[in-house]
Amino acid sequence: MTDTISLPTPDDVLAAAARIAGRAHLTPVLRARTLDDAAGCMLHFKAEHLQRAGAFKFRGAANAVWSLDTDAAAHGMVTHSSGNHGAALALASASRGLVCHVVVPNGAVAAKLAAIAGYGAVLHHCAPTLAAREAACERLRVQTGATLIHPYAHHDVIAGQGTAALELLHAAGPLDVLVVPVGGGGLASGTALALQHASPATHLVLAEPRGADDTLRSLQAGARVDDLVPDTVCDGLRGLLGAPNFEILRAHRSSDGTPVEVIAVDDADTVAAMRRIAVHTKQLVEPSSAIALAAVLANRSRFAGLRVGLVLSGGNVDPDRLPWLS
Amino acid sequence: MTDTISLPTPDDVLAAAARIAGRAHLTPVLRARTLDDAAGCMLHFKAEHLQRAGAFKFRGAANAVWSLDTDAAAHGMVTHSSGNHGAALALASASRGLVCHVVVPNGAVAAKLAAIAGYGAVLHHCAPTLAAREAACERLRVQTGATLIHPYAHHDVIAGQGTAALELLHAAGPLDVLVVPVGGGGLASGTALALQHASPATHLVLAEPRGADDTLRSLQAGARVDDLVPDTVCDGLRGLLGAPNFEILRAHRSSDGTPVEVIAVDDADTVAAMRRIAVHTKQLVEPSSAIALAAVLANRSRFAGLRVGLVLSGGNVDPDRLPWLS
Known part of the structure; x- marks a missing residue:
């Protein structure tokens, strides 16, 4: 990817x-x-x-969410994040009325997870390794048709x-x-x-x-x-x-x-x-x-x-x- | 007073x-x-x-300092303060190039005392009662000719x-x-x-x-x-x-x-x-x-x-x- x-x-x-x-x-x-x-x-x-x-992080998330065409956007968003990108994508998705799935590593800062959930995203926990996070994201993407918005390696x-x-x-x-x-x-x-x-x-x-x-x-x-x-x-x-x-x-x-x-x-x-x-x-x-x-x-x-x-x-x-x- | x-x-x-x-x-x-x-x-x-x-507090202190005529201002300022008024008067006095004496009660917040001293005021410690603070102020006023700027009971x-x-x-x-x-x-x-x-x-x-x-x-x-x-x-x-x-x-x-x-x-x-x-x-x-x-x-x-x-x-x-x- x-x-x-x-x-x-x-x-x-x-x-x-x-x-x-x-x-x-x-x-x-x-x-x-x-x-x-x-x-x-x-x-x-x-x-x-x-x-x-x-x-x-809200800048990149909002740019990604509002760049999508209507058909792709309708299937929602998915990402993994130690915190701020997840919260940002959750809020950006909500601002366009879209579903957002966020894969979060075990051990992440409690205040950040609360913020992500507070913005209406669905949380999915996984092991705190990059491999586990990317694998969980890929499963969700295939299951839901959501668009993957990587936290940083994304145009x-x-x-x-x-x-x-x-x-x-x-x-x-x-x-x-x-x-x-x-x-x-x-x-x-x-x-x-x-x-x-x-x-x-x-x-x-x-x-x-x-x-x-x-x-x-x-x-x-x-x-x-x-x-x-x-x-x-x-x-x-x-x-x-x-x-x-x-x-x-x-x-x-x-x-x-x-x-x-x-x-x-x-x-x-x-x-x-x-x-x-x-x-x-x-x-x-x-x-x-x-x-x-x-x-x-x-x-x-x-x-x-x-x-x-x-x-x-x-x-x-x-x-x-x-x-x-x- | x-x-x-x-x-x-x-x-x-x-x-x-x-x-x-x-x-x-x-x-x-x-x-x-x-x-x-x-x-x-x-x-x-x-x-x-x-x-x-x-x-x-800087608003009132600056108004008081810059309201004084030149002769009165030349003798400096004196006040008592649990912290913020003292810092404000110190900074306002410094902005006009004036000496500022601040009576501070024992037990005041350390960060506030450091700020007062940092703005160039002379600190004078006293017991943490209103009576002790006012008495110390009055002594300094008589000794130096400084103008008393009360923290709140002042026009x-x-x-x-x-x-x-x-x-x-x-x-x-x-x-x-x-x-x-x-x-x-x-x-x-x-x-x-x-x-x-x-x-x-x-x-x-x-x-x-x-x-x-x-x-x-x-x-x-x-x-x-x-x-x-x-x-x-x-x-x-x-x-x-x-x-x-x-x-x-x-x-x-x-x-x-x-x-x-x-x-x-x-x-x-x-x-x-x-x-x-x-x-x-x-x-x-x-x-x-x-x-x-x-x-x-x-x-x-x-x-x-x-x-x-x-x-x-x-x-x-x-x-x-x-x-x-x-």
């Missing part, structure tokens, strides 16, 4: 922006002077934790995720660097396409958990590393880089020829950044969001004096289990 | 709005469908936890706090009810003045901790109750209602003749509301803010179907000591 899709282009990101306008929120861009002082640069946070269903999902960067650039003005988290690579590859259209000079930096650094290794090796067992507090970033996502990221260059840069981040730094964001912006974000700030704070000289954009990717954290308290 | 000030008027609130424009943030108004569904009404949250120094502070309601009404449109927390009554009395000018038909509801319900008792008795020992998780609402604040609230009527209504709220309901706000809006607010939502949720029939405004008064909560975890 992930090896045969056509790669989206920057034009597909623009089409996605038109398609989801009025369906997804146009989220604000937040500033915080105390964090600017701590980082030594100008931080512009795109607040996707305030997106519908609490994460940027319309990638294009939809790129719209967050378009909005951030429009609101913040020129950026020297854009830092986004990378897990499966939907946001990362969509952002690369958005930059190619809207801001070719901006450098793209990916923040990846050191315990799930397959993107770093894949881009270094020139071939996709797919045998890593993720170990990180960032539950949204445990997915391995998808094939189309890898292709887009490997090919991407900014206008001065700079390739995509990946920064591996320690979980302890991510948790500290999450707490800093809570104190200084009053925003409750996921570890998978805070990792972008952690990447900047751990590499101050790399970012000194620059205009930096960061995507706060989601806010679906269990308030009873905040990681800085454990 | 609190018995001799002239009472501010609605015109003073308008003058304050002009004075602090560009100095205080014009904070957003937040909506959340899931909370509307839970409450059975339309909730409009004025996000004063995103105000400078993290609370609405310019009351007028400044009323500007939050002006902005909320402008952004949200007509409101049936406006719910604000009440401690010393700066926000409550300023809001009453704002409504008299901008929306006389809107009913004013005050949310007060059941363990610090002196405002409820004072308005019922027609005389200020000043012998209550507060016992509440809402550290920003432990101050007793000030004399000018009482006078304004006692006299206030909406255009249909309705007096101010006070709802006493259990701390457990406030803590639950604080957690709900975190889950559904990703905003980290103080218990003193969440009490407004708690008042609505505990009285659904009172608010059913109405357009309700609520002021989220502050966000300076210690993330290591979130009350829903204790």
Whole structure:
């Protein structure tokens, strides 16, 4: 499935922006002077934790759901997700009156599963491996005729995720660097396409958990590393880089020829950044969001004096289990 | 001190709005469908936890600091505060290049004291009683010639706090009810003045901790109750209602003749509301803010179907000591 899709282009990101306008929120861009002082640069946070269903994932899901023709849509949607994509697809499906099946791994965050069910999706539990999740999805697809919307290795999902960067650039003005988290690579590859259209000079930096650094290794090796067992507090970033996502990221260059840069981040730094964001912006974000700030704070000289954009990717954290308290 | 000030008027609130424009943030108004569904009404949250120094208190402090003539200002400011007013006055003073002395009670929230010091104020510790705080303030005033800016029983502070309601009404449109927390009554009395000018038909509801319900008792008795020992998780609402604040609230009527209504709220309901706000809006607010939502949720029939405004008064909560975890 992930090896045969056509790669989206920057034009597909623009089409996605038109398609989801009025369906997804146009989220604000937040500033915080105390964090600017701590980082030594100008931080512009795109607040996707305030997106519908609490994460940027709604952009790709809405683009995929509303791209389908009527006949295909009538059979509903199916996907697997550690949380945010499932919630996003459930809500996007409900917004078009469609059935949505979501395969969820045992051990997923309780607050996220409650959100998925709350949006009206049918939950199907499975073992927490990629193979088990894909097998369960395939069974449901054959049984129901539903359309499979992969969480990240999907043409319309990638294009939809790129719209967050378009909005951030429009609101913040020129950026020297854009830092986004990378897990499966939907946001990362969509952002690369958005930059190619809207801001070719901006450098793209990916923040990846050191315990799930397959993107770093894949881009270094020139071939996709797919045998890593993720170990990180960032539950949204445990997915391995998808094939189309890898292709887009490997090919991407900014206008001065700079390739995509990946920064591996320690979980302890991510948790500290999450707490800093809570104190200084009053925003409750996921570890998978805070990792972008952690990447900047751990590499101050790399970012000194620059205009930096960061995507706060989601806010679906269990308030009873905040990681800085454990 | 609190018995001799002239009472501010609605015109003073308008003058304050002009004075602090560009100095205080014009904070957003937040909506959340899931909370509307839970409450059975339309909730409009004025996000004063995103105000400078993290609370609405900056409005009154900035109005007071920038109202002073040059000679008086040169001797600096002095106040006592359990936290947010101290931070606000420190930042407002710094914005005009003035010295600020802040008397803080032993036992105040550590994060708040760090903020006050961070804004450049001089801290003076004292016993956690109103008498000790006022005595320490008076000593500093005599020693330094600084101007005393009381946290709530102050003409310019009351007028400044009323500007939050002006902005909320402008952004949200007509409101049936406006719910604000009440401690010393700066926000409550300023809001009453704002409504008299901008929306006389809107009913004013005050949310007060059941363990610090002196405002409820004072308005019922027609005389200020000043012998209550507060016992509440809402550290920003432990101050007793000030004399000018009482006078304004006692006299206030909406255009249909309705007096101010006070709802006493259990701390457990406030803590639950604080957690709900975190889950559904990703905003980290103080218990003193969440009490407004708690008042609505505990009285659904009172608010059913109405357009309700609520002021989220502050966000300076210690993330290591979130009350829903204790």
